[in-house]
Amino acid sequence: MTGIFMPLPLHILKTVFGFPAFRGQQEEVIRHVVEGGDALVLMPTGAGKSLCYQVPALCRDGVAIVVSPLIALMQNQVEALTQLGVRAAALNSARSPDEARVIERRMQAGELDLVYVAPERLVLPGFLSLLEDCRIALFAIDEAHCVSQWGHDFRPEYLQLALLHERFPAVPRIALTATADGPTRRDIAERLNLQDGRQFVAGFDRPNIRYRIAAKNNAREQLARFIEAEHGGPGADSGIVYCLSRAKVEETAAWLAGKGYTALAYHAGLDQSVRAGNQERFLREDGIVMVATIAFGMGIDKPDVRFVAHLDLPKSLEAYYQETGRAGRDGQPADAWMAYGLEDVAKLGQFIASSQASDAQKRIEWQKLNALLGLCETTRCRRQVLLEYFGETDHPPCGNCDTCLEPIASFDGTELARKALSCVYRTGESFGAGHVIDVLLGKDNDKVRRFGHERLSTFGIGTELPAEQWRSVLRQLVAAGLLSIDTEGHGAFKLTEACRPVLRSEVRVDLRRDPLPARGKSKSSGG
Ligand code: ADP
Ligand code: ZN
Numbered sequence: 001m002t003g004i005f006m007p008l009p010l011h012i013l014k015t016v017f018g019f020p021a022f023r024g025q026q027e028e029v030i031r032h033v034v035e036g037g038d039a040l041v042l043m044p045t046g047a048g049k050s051l052c053y054q055v056p057a058l059c060r061d062g063v064a065i066v067v068s069p070l071i072a073l074m075q076n077q078v079e080a081l082t083q084l085g086v087r088a089a090a091l092n093s094a095r096s097p098d099e100a101r102v103i104e105r106r107m108q109a110g111e112l113d114l115v116y117v118a119p120e121r122l123v124l125p126g127f128l129s130l131l132e133d134c135r136i137a138l139f140a141i142d143e144a145h146c147v148s149q150w151g152h153d154f155r156p157e158y159l160q161l162a163l164l165h166e167r168f169p170a171v172p173r174i175a176l177t178a179t180a181d182g183p184t185r186r187d188i189a190e191r192l193n194l195q196d197g198r199q200f201v202a203g204f205d206r207p208n209i210r211y212r213i214a215a216k217n218n219a220r221e222q223l224a225r226f227i228e229a230e231h232g233g234p235g236a237d238s239g240i241v242y243c244l245s246r247a248k249v250e251e252t253a254a255w256l257a258g259k260g261y262t263a264l265a266y267h268a269g270l271d272q273s274v275r276a277g278n279q280e281r282f283l284r285e286d287g288i289v290m291v292a293t294i295a296f297g298m299g300i301d302k303p304d305v306r307f308v309a310h311l312d313l314p315k316s317l318e319a320y321y322q323e324t325g326r327a328g329r330d331g332q333p334a335d336a337w338m339a340y341g342l343e344d345v346a347k348l349g350q351f352i353a354s355s356q357a358s359d360a361q362k363r364i365e366w367q368k369l370n371a372l373l374g375l376c377e378t379t380r381c382r383r384q385v386l387l388e389y390f391g392e393t394d395h396p397p398c399g400n401c402d403t404c405l406e407p408i409a410s411f412d413g414t415e416l417a418r419k420a421l422s423c424v425y426r427t428g429e430s431f432g433a434g435h436v437i438d439v440l441l442g443k444d445n446d447k448v449r450r451f452g453h454e455r456l457s458t459f460g461i462g463t464e465l466p467a468e469q470w471r472s473v474l475r476q477l478v479a480a481g482l483l484s485i486d487t488e489g490h491g492a493f494k495l496t497e498a499c500r501p502v503l504r505s506e507v508r509v510d511l512r513r514d515p516l517p518a519r520g521k522s523k524s525s526g527g
Helices: 009-017 026-034 050-059 071-083 097-108 125-132 156-167 182-191 219-231 246-258 272-284 317-324 342-354 359-377 382-389 414-426 433-441 446-450 467-479 497-503
Strands: 039-042 063-067 088-091 114-117 136-141 173-177 198-201 209-215 238-242 262-266 288-292 305-310 334-340 410-412 483-485 493-495 510-512
Touching (some): 009 026, 026 039, 039 182, 050 136, 050 173, 071 088, 088 097, 136 156, 173 182, 182 198, 219 238, 219 305, 219 334, 262 272, 359 382, 359 467, 414 493, 467 510
Parallel strands (some): 039 173, 039 198, 063 136, 088 114, 136 173, 209 334
Antiparallel strands (some): 483 493
């Protein structure tokens, strides 16, 4: 791009990238860089960092040099840009010397808009002097946390990137990362000599989203009550309902349709044309409830989704954040609502246990599931727990989640925990919640008699709590790691090592007092 007229960023966004508007702080960042300023950009993954340097690259004269540590990512970006008609290339170890020479010659001739370079190549004396012969639009340093030893991806070559500022003081630099904790941020600014640049920090917080997680107790009915009470019932607000399986997606969509909702289904088993049609309608029309598996959502940018509901647990906190993040993009109040129960934990556990992944990978998956349970069972502000997971530890309680709005009382549940754990032990660690609770409550039924459990010392020792609350206790014991769910068999509870001190009364167990599930609004409905 040459001449005295600089193309406007918005024009580039529309004509080259085909997007109607900037997101979040993109426009501000881009304007700053186009005008020649240095910038440090911290935004969560998926926020759209690439455009922050790609658009200025096309607005400013000369070639933009993008430092990136990952060859695969470079290739992807170059392919995507080439498809859009942008003149882009990558210089890395995957190139032969001949190929590299061609690219370098095109750079010098001003025939390229963006060149992706591996850091170790960029700092070669030969390459730096080649750059002196080129007109350079900007330097972009992607994955900038690689310069910091605080991070987990430290790359020594990144340290040398500070010299760009000395060699090319007039060329703006933009460093980008999704790692946003304080020490790393300061480290990046210092080591890249960016202290005088502007910092753009987009935190992970989505303050307009209200987080709520309820104990599952006929989730479909709970969902219908939620939409009716807070989103005007059929035909009012747009929302997404996530389910784990294709079958449940279809059942739920049909059930909602029976209640008068315009509910569409979306999952990978549907015909491509059906999927595309449903997605199109959801984007275009108001008041549609999209019932979907996680196949739905990538690249969906509907600003006025007023609620995202989960009828099953997502896979991890990252997934929960991403899926709920599709609500309220317009900044107006929106809901993230979820119903979860122990059967979800068992199901996800089974997926993990039966997957082909390595043991190390499975351990990571378990940790992720546990972090999610931690969010579900917390007595603290949900937003705090969620954001802490992403490294943001300095948020006060938000006042816009269920635990903030209706504080959860916690109480000394040591005795209850011991009763539940003993009962799991006495019944041979072979049963799930239903049977264990029957024994605790002293229910004299067929299954209890068949196993002779009416003769156990734990039979009937838990009559002080209703079944519903025992479920809550058991869930919390799982979330606390005192019980595990056997995923090889049929979801039986197992005691863990961690429960020994509890059984010996050496530690105290605090439990949350779950609000009883709402039973509908009218007084006559009882319950
Ligand atoms: P990051 O690098 O921050 O993880 P990306 O740059 O890969 O994020 O962008 C994530 C997705 O968002 C991409 O699919 C991108 O095309 C899309 N995107 C980014 N900015 C916009 C925008 N202004 N309008 C629409 N889509 C956008
Ligand atoms: Zn809160």
